Amino acid sequence: MIFSNLEFDDGQKEHLRRLCAPDTVYFGDPEHPSVADREAFLAADIAFGGCPPEWIPEAKKLRWMQFASVGVGEYAHLDWKRRSENLVCTNLRGFFAVPVAETAMAGLLSLYRGIDRLVELKPRRTWMKLELRMRLKTLSGANVLLVGYGSLGQRMRNLMIPFGCKVTAYDKFAEGAEWTELAELDTALPDADVICVALPDTPDTRRLFAKERLGLIKQGAVFINVGRGSVVDEDLLVEALSSGRLGGAVLDVTEKEPLPVEHPLWDCPNTVITQHTAGGSSDELDRKSSFFTDNLRRHRAGLPLENVVDWERGF
Amino acid sequence: MIFSNLEFDDGQKEHLRRLCAPDTVYFGDPEHPSVADREAFLAADIAFGGCPPEWIPEAKKLRWMQFASVGVGEYAHLDWKRRSENLVCTNLRGFFAVPVAETAMAGLLSLYRGIDRLVELKPRRTWMKLELRMRLKTLSGANVLLVGYGSLGQRMRNLMIPFGCKVTAYDKFAEGAEWTELAELDTALPDADVICVALPDTPDTRRLFAKERLGLIKQGAVFINVGRGSVVDEDLLVEALSSGRLGGAVLDVTEKEPLPVEHPLWDCPNTVITQHTAGGSSDELDRKSSFFTDNLRRHRAGLPLENVVDWERGF
Numbered sequence: 001m002i003f004s005n006l007e008f009d010d011g012q013k014e015h016l017r018r019l020c021a022p023d024t025v026y027f028g029d030p031e032h033p034s035v036a037d038r039e040a041f042l043a044a045d046i047a048f049g050g051c052p053p054e055w056i057p058e059a060k061k062l063r064w065m066q067f068a069s070v071g072v073g074e075y076a077h078l079d080w081k082r083r084s085e086n087l088v089c090t091n092l093r094g095f096f097a098v099p100v101a102e103t104a105m106a107g108l109l110s111l112y113r114g115i116d117r118l119v120e121l122k123p124r125r126t127w128m129k130l131e132l133r134m135r136l137k138t139l140s141g142a143n144v145l146l147v148g149y150g151s152l153g154q155r156m157r158n159l160m161i162p163f164g165c166k167v168t169a170y171d172k173f174a175e176g177a178e179w180t181e182l183a184e185l186d187t188a189l190p191d192a193d194v195i196c197v198a199l200p201d202t203p204d205t206r207r208l209f210a211k212e213r214l215g216l217i218k219q220g221a222v223f224i225n226v227g228r229g230s231v232v233d234e235d236l237l238v239e240a241l242s243s244g245r246l247g248g249a250v251l252d253v254t255e256k257e258p259l260p261v262e263h264p265l266w267d268c269p270n271t272v273i274t275q276h277t278a279g280g281s282s283d284e285l286d287r288k289s290s291f292f293t294d295n296l297r298r299h300r301a302g303l304p305l306e307n308v309v310d311w312e313r314g315f
Numbered sequence: 316m317i318f319s320n321l322e323f324d325d326g327q328k329e330h331l332r333r334l335c336a337p338d339t340v341y342f343g344d345p346e347h348p349s350v351a352d353r354e355a356f357l358a359a360d361i362a363f364g365g366c367p368p369e370w371i372p373e374a375k376k377l378r379w380m381q382f383a384s385v386g387v388g389e390y391a392h393l394d395w396k397r398r399s400e401n402l403v404c405t406n407l408r409g410f411f412a413v414p415v416a417e418t419a420m421a422g423l424l425s426l427y428r429g430i431d432r433l434v435e436l437k438p439r440r441t442w443m444k445l446e447l448r449m450r451l452k453t454l455s456g457a458n459v460l461l462v463g464y465g466s467l468g469q470r471m472r473n474l475m476i477p478f479g480c481k482v483t484a485y486d487k488f489a490e491g492a493e494w495t496e497l498a499e500l501d502t503a504l505p506d507a508d509v510i511c512v513a514l515p516d517t518p519d520t521r522r523l524f525a526k527e528r529l530g531l532i533k534q535g536a537v538f539i540n541v542g543r544g545s546v547v548d549e550d551l552l553v554e555a556l557s558s559g560r561l562g563g564a565v566l567d568v569t570e571k572e573p574l575p576v577e578h579p580l581w582d583c584p585n586t587v588i589t590q591h592t593a594g595g596s597s598d599e600l601d602r603k604s605s606f607f608t609d610n611l612r613r614h615r616a617g618l619p620l621e622n623v624v625d626w627e628r629g630f
Binding site for chain 2: 007098099102103105106107109110112113114115116118119120121122123125127128129130132133134135136137138139140158159161162163164257258259261263266271272273274275276277278279280281282284
């Protein structure tokens with residue numbers, strides 16, 4: 001039996017049921033898991049989506065868990081060594097590179113080309129052509145530093161080169177990154193006009209951007225975070241944005257999501273808060289279902305699954 | 316003597332004076348030309364910027380006019396055949412391709428990735444992650460039709476290909492355009508998800524997008540205009556946006572600028588009005604001065620000038 005807790009509508013449920021037959025599919029509540037949902041999860045041999053982390057150690061029948069995200073940090077504390085003999089986990093790494101890179105570019109270009117200001121001016125019917133023009137920047141010639149060089153970082157580079165950006169990348173593991181050591185990252189940071197962070201949440205990445213490293217960033221630079229909120233000290237980020245030391249930010253992720261109503265980030269100038277929508281698209285659930293059912297075919301045929309999570313690296 | 320009416324600050328004026336020596340430079344008012352400005356213009360042999368069109372027939376000493384824009388439609392009605400023996404005009408075609416293409420991409424990506432909505436939500440501190448995600452589109456796979464394939468259209472193609480767009484271009488003259496006949500444009504239009512118009516204002520282009528041709532555009536497509544407002548019937552554009560037949564628009568240009576306070580475009584949904592800022596950047600005036608003084612060197616050496624206006628084609 002397959003357990004899923006994604007936000008499918010009735011048509012999508014029916015479609016997934018057909019694709020998964022002869023396996024049956026149980027659909028749990030995406031937001032508020034019920035007692036019945038938990039029982040179904042414990043009876044399932046396959047899960048597609050997520051679950052409260054504490055359910056996993058009890059799910060003795062579960063053989064394969066297909067997460068519907070790239071980040072799996074909320075499950076990282078579990079004792080995966082014990083479970084890994086009989087439970088394989090897969091995630092969606094690479095899946096979101098296209099939409100997330102587009103949102104990162106959209107937010108960055110909005111700041112550089114004043115779209116955020118122009119959108120605010122529209123309901124006020126206020127023409128500010130000359131004042132605005134003199135303040136706009138062009139990406140052409142900008143120094144971009146990608147922090148994290150997985151499929152998303154690589155796509156960012158491909159999109160940015162034709163704009164005339166000079167792009168370098170830091171990544172401890174990924175091929176093609178110019179910088180692999182933190183000391184190199186710190187040498188590159190002061191030259192960057194744009195810093196684009198696309199890192200998973202792991203013990204290595206948590207608070208990577210705390211006081212010292214945030215202090216290396218150039219006056220007026222734009223900070224993009226499309227990885228996980230935990231990578232940056234949010235209090236210091238708020239301070240750098242409010243004081244104008246940072247020129248702006250595009251934040252798809254924050255430490256707390258939904259971002260609390262009283263959070264000071266809502267008030268920061270030149271800050272585009274994309275509310276963890278960057279991975280989204282109107283065909284997102286259909287594409288996720290396709291990825292899952294492709295992996296389901298491999299699972300049934302006893303073939304290696306795509307995107308197996310390496311719990312030592314944390315993604 | 317050189318006449319200029321650009322919006323220079325004192326430092327920029329001093330800098331231009333030095334670059335132009337031994338010629339003297341007279342700086343007229345950019346917005347409200349005075350009687351003294353007119354007299355200076357009539358005494359100048361070189362002008363850099365623009366002027367009230369009716370001054371030109373009287374400016375007997377003028378030998379070279381460097382416009383500070385690409386579009387010169389407001390001067391097109393003058394009797395250039397008579398003047399062209401002793402007056403050469405140059406414009407800034409190509410000069411704005413980089414910033415304008417970035418604003419076009421910024422506006423388009425904002426609509427596709429919901430940045431316009433997210434910017435509106437920020438002061439209201441409203442989290443709408445799931446509702447928004449399901450409505451976002453990706454440029455990847457979008458069919459883009461460039462209408463006008465000068466340096467700007469060509470740059471747009473170079474920026475869009477890495478996003479995974481399928482791009483074709485219409486242009487009566489430019490090399491590299493797939494479509495050169497209006498009949499071909501009309502065949503291509505119904506397939507386009509994005510139409511990006513970058514045409515000058517000429518008798519050929521005026522109302523190119525009127526009732527019949529606007530009717531060929533696909534339901535939900537996005538219309539970008541970074542050329543001149545005269546190319547489209549604005550009443551019909553408002554209707555198509557208000558009814559939702561068009562999915563959105565990015566409008567850098569309108570028929571009347573500044574766009575009047577009572578104009579219905581301010582109320583159109585999914586419409587990014589960039590207020591003729593697309594050509595702008597913080598270094599814009601310095602770059603214009605460089606272009607002018609490079610041409611000034613050619614003028615003094617008796618060499619052919621860059622960007623001579625062809626009044627038969629209108630740009």
